[in-house]
Amino acid sequence: MKRYVIVSLINGDAQKVHEKLVHDISSKFNVRPQTLPMHITLKAPFEMEDINEVEHITEKFCNKNNIVNIDIKGIGHFRDNVIFMDVIPSKEAMQMNKNYYKELKKIKNLQWSKNEGENRKFHCTLASKNIKNKFRQIWDFVINKEENFSSIIDNITIMEYNFRDFKWDLYKKFKLK
Secondary structure (H helix, E strand, O other), rough: OEEEEEEEEOHHHHHHHHHHHHHHHHHHHHOOOOOOOOEEEEEEEEOOOHHHHHHHHHHHOOOOOOOOOEEEEEEEEOOOOOOEEEEEHHHHHHHHHHHHHHHHOOOOOOOOOOOOOOOOOOOEEEEEOHHHHHHHHHHHHHHHHEEEEEEEEEEEEEEEOOOOOOEEEEEEEEOOO
């Protein structure tokens, strides 16, 4: 069985700042860095033998949908185990996410977790691997590094987990119109 995640990769100045923050957090606090480049998760990791239906739905969806705007404003967290750059989606980005979610829900054997869905929180994770004991120190460090950006979602990308190298590899990237 293969493992995949579906994301929108974020590029530009926001990506550069994100990469630097992830690196600084990892080296300063001795925590594992994120294994994916800056992204917004559209579908959490799932296992599937044949990804063809996901590919087909995603390609069709991207051919019909336009690039959407987002703003990256501030730093947030979930409990004491995830610190992220906060993403404020435009109305169009929210609608695109809802529509894509509805398309993916048509796939029979696609697993879903309870925190997934059309109303989930848009964010770009900075630190999440075993940070509970260092949460306060990381939070105090990162909250002073806050920057704001306007950006876009211009792709839906399927990443495949590489079990040999313990990292996510690009499987297929679809461009929005």
